[in-house]
Amino acid sequence: MSAGGVLRAVAVVGSPRLNGNTVRVVDEVLAELGRRAVECDKIMLGEQRIAPCRGHVTCKGLDACLLDDDAAAVLDRVYRADCLILASPVYYEDVSAQMKTFIDRNAYYFYRDAWLRARAVGLIAVTKVTGIEETLATMRRYVTLSTTGEVPVFTLGGYAGDPGDAAAQPELLAAARGLAADLAGALGLSAAAIPGSQ
Numbered sequence: 001m002s003a004g005g006v007l008r009a010v011a012v013v014g015s016p017r018l019n020g021n022t023v024r025v026v027d028e029v030l031a032e033l034g035r036r037a038v039e040c041d042k043i044m045l046g047e048q049r050i051a052p053c054r055g056h057v058t059c060k061g062l063d064a065c066l067l068d069d070d071a072a073a074v075l076d077r078v079y080r081a082d083c084l085i086l087a088s089p090v091y092y093e094d095v096s097a098q099m100k101t102f103i104d105r106n107a108y109y110f111y112r113d114a115w116l117r118a119r120a121v122g123l124i125a126v127t128k129v130t131g132i133e134e135t136l137a138t139m140r141r142y143v144t145l146s147t148t149g150e151v152p153v154f155t156l157g158g159y160a161g162d163p164g165d166a167a168a169q170p171e172l173l174a175a176a177r178g179l180a181a182d183l184a185g186a187l188g189l190s191a192a193a194i195p196g197s198q
């Protein structure tokens with residue numbers, strides 16, 4: 001929660017396409033959360049310098065990760081979020097390389113027994129045809145390994161292959177707003193958006 005008691009949502013987006021289908025769905029979720037007065041933060045992994053984990057597994061004894069890149073700042077935003085959204089396009093029936101690299105870099109927190117504080121998690125996978133379940137399952141395992149106790153997880157799979165496909169599907173965008181409503185409910189916010197906000 002930020003200083004003024006406002007709830008914070010962070011969306012981590014694994015698509016390199018700044019105007020792709022995945023980000024279109026994420027933007028719909030964030031806009032709906034914003035209407036419920038949630039402060040929203042979107043991280044486009046493709047715009048960050050995040051190198052693959054080096055696998056030395058000595059994280060616990062270090063003051064900082066040996067890799068001096070953007071991961072520390074990204075992870076700081078992620079671990080402080082009240083609500084976390086992970087979104088990936090389906091690549092070879094799993095998460096994108098950007099999302100997998102992000103997940104592996106969470107090892108710095110994992111080996112220090114540091115856990116996500118999010119009270120609600122949303123997972124979004126977008127594909128042309130195949131791989132929704134596999135991609136959601138990878139991100140769900142990340143959440144399980146990064147939390148203690150039960151955290152409500154809500155999922156959304158979208159079928160949108162070519163640029164502009166997600167924007168042209170009112171039912172997919174409605175499902176995205178539904179995901180936001182579920183997240184808001186889990187955060188203890190009212191089911192309805194605040195009239196006149198944003």
Ligand SMILES: Cc1cc2nc3c(=O)[nH]c(=O)nc-3n(C[C@H](O)[C@H](O)[C@H](O)COP(=O)(O)O)c2cc1C
Nearest residue numbers: 015020021022089091092093127128129130160161
């Ligand atoms: C490297 C790569 C691998 C892909 N693998 C799959 C796949 O396994 N199954 C599928 O149906 N679509 C696959 N796709 C299509 C994407 O999931 C689809 O274009 C999606 O809309 C991309 O989301 P974006 O617009 O957010 O980048 C692949 C695309 C790329 C670039």
